[in-house]
Amino acid sequence: DTGVSQNPRHKITKRGQNVTFRCDPISEHNRLYWYRQTLGQGPEFLTYFQNEAQLEKSRLLSDRFSAERPKGSFSTLEIQRTEQGDSAMYLCASSSPRGGPGYGYTFGSGTRLTVV
């Protein structure tokens, strides 16, 4: 499978627990994005990596959220002390280094988080 892979697909956690999600982008893509999508909304930008460098973070990304891409390949998104408002689909996307703003992204299947 050469697409964007995310795991787990689903995560149910109790409020206050920490969770970590993983994204494996398409291998030749150096750009990696995290988005969050809630019901009835379009995906909202969270953060962006070019290779291992985190170049942009949304104001949606509170101090409880941290993302890493240590070797410029896979990325992790951690949420500490989860709250019910964190319940959402977390989507990872990657794009080609040859693509400028005119290129779309390839999304993974997402991780659906439910905080109870």
Next chain:
Amino acid sequence: RKEVEQDPGPFNVPEGATVAFNCTYSNSASQSFFWYRQDCRKEPKLLMSVYSSGNEDGRFTAQLNRASQYISLLIRDSKLSDSATYLCVVNTGGADGLTFGKGTHLIIQP
């Protein structure tokens, strides 16, 4: 004002009909434009890019009006399988990537 605005619908359309969606964007510096399709509880998938001259892909036609800052998608001879949410997407070229509308929900009825 939202950066990308769409009518959420739902649009209930009989099979075989033609349906059109519009979307408006607020950032005049936007550089590229797309329509994504999203099925229920699935990830968004690129349907087509939108070019200034307008472009067509089979039954789908996309148009861009930079002066009025709106984008349209036309679906001809609609199929049951076209039922989905259609997301209007804009890229300003900045590091924050793509900006999505909330999507327009389309239901094709037999």
